[in-house]
Amino acid sequence: MTTDQDDSRQVVVRLDDVHKEYGEAKALDGMSLTVHAGDAVAVMGPSGCGKSTLLNMVAGLDRPASGTVQVHGQDLGKLNETGLALFRRRHIGMIFQFFNLIDDLPALDNVALAAQLTGTPARQARRRALELLDELGVADRRDVYPAALSGGERQRVAVARALMNRPALLLADEPTGALDSRSGEQVMDLLIDLNQIGQTLLIVTHDQHLATRCADRLVEMADGHVVRESSLEPAP
Numbered sequence: 346m347t348t349d350q351d352d353s354r355q356v357v358v359r360l361d362d363v364h365k366e367y368g369e370a371k372a373l374d375g376m377s378l379t380v381h382a383g384d385a386v387a388v389m390g391p392s393g394c395g396k397s398t399l400l401n402m403v404a405g406l407d408r409p410a411s412g413t414v415q416v417h418g419q420d421l422g423k424l425n426e427t428g429l430a431l432f433r434r435r436h437i438g439m440i441f442q443f444f445n446l447i448d449d450l451p452a453l454d455n456v457a458l459a460a461q462l463t464g465t466p467a468r469q470a471r472r473r474a475l476e477l478l479d480e481l482g483v484a485d486r487r488d489v490y491p492a493a494l495s496g497g498e499r500q501r502v503a504v505a506r507a508l509m510n511r512p513a514l515l516l517a518d519e520p521t522g523a524l525d526s527r528s529g530e531q532v533m534d535l536l537i538d539l540n541q542i543g544q545t546l547l548i549v550t551h552d553q554h555l556a557t558r559c560a561d562r563l564v565e566m567a568d569g570h571v572v573r574e575s576s577l578e579p580a581p
């Protein structure tokens with residue numbers, strides 16, 4: 346949506362020389378990345394190159410061994426665990442390959458819970474949840490439990506949940522990886538629409554088609570760091 350030359354735009358994500366090991370495995374090894382407001386960035390790379398670890402760092406679910414992670418102007422290293430949890434709930438939306446919905450709650454409550462956790466009163470949260478389910482075309486599934494939803498419906502409910510608190514940043518880890526191609530296309534359409542109204546996206550995928558359709562910038566990783574960055578032509 347925006348050009349690389351225009352650096353007056355607000356920085357939403359900045360990783361600087363981040364390192365993270367799990368035992369012998371170097372999950373991130375000198376990872377640096379900047380994402381501006383309104384960007385749609387796709388991250389690709391071989392299995393094990395550190396893509397999910399990157400998203401976990403940005404979401405404050407994991408901490409670097411060294412280097413800094415700044416999101417929405419906040420140095421995540423300066424927050425304690427409670428601060429990180431609050432920051433994540435307020436400013437980050439996440440969607441996953443396998444949805445991560447709560448099995449014991451119907452669709453509407455799965456979505457509303459995200460706002461209730463930040464202190465929004467239940468009625469208000471449910472009202473916004475229903476609006477989002479409606480916008481995403483699954484309002485009629487509001488009382489259905491995740492087990493009885495199709496994969497595409499589950500992912501739309503998960504997107505609604507991720508958007509509840511109007512996050513500065515939407516993170517997606519293989520958001521279409523568990524979907525049939527038709528549901529996958531619908532989720533891609535959704536991501537494109539969200540980006541067009543200004544939502545910043547950071548999407549991890551193995552799917553070149555998803556990257557080309559949904560992102561304006563491709564970041565290729567190998568061995569825990571960026572090996573190539575390129576801009577992508579907007580989808581016709």
Ligand SMILES: Nc1ncnc2c1ncn2[C@@H]1O[C@H](COP(=O)(O)OP(=O)(O)OP(=O)(O)O)[C@@H](O)[C@H]1O
Pocket residue numbers: 367370371372390391392393394395396397398399
């Ligand atoms: N919690 C963990 N405990 C131990 N090792 C881990 C953990 N998380 C990641 N790793 C290791 O760190 C490296 C990077 O993992 P990561 O999950 O980030 O890769 P990925 O690029 O997301 O791979 P995939 O495409 O298969 O999802 C791998 O070697 C992995 O085995």
Ligand SMILES: [Mg+2]
Pocket residue numbers: 396397398518
């Ligand atoms: Mg992964």
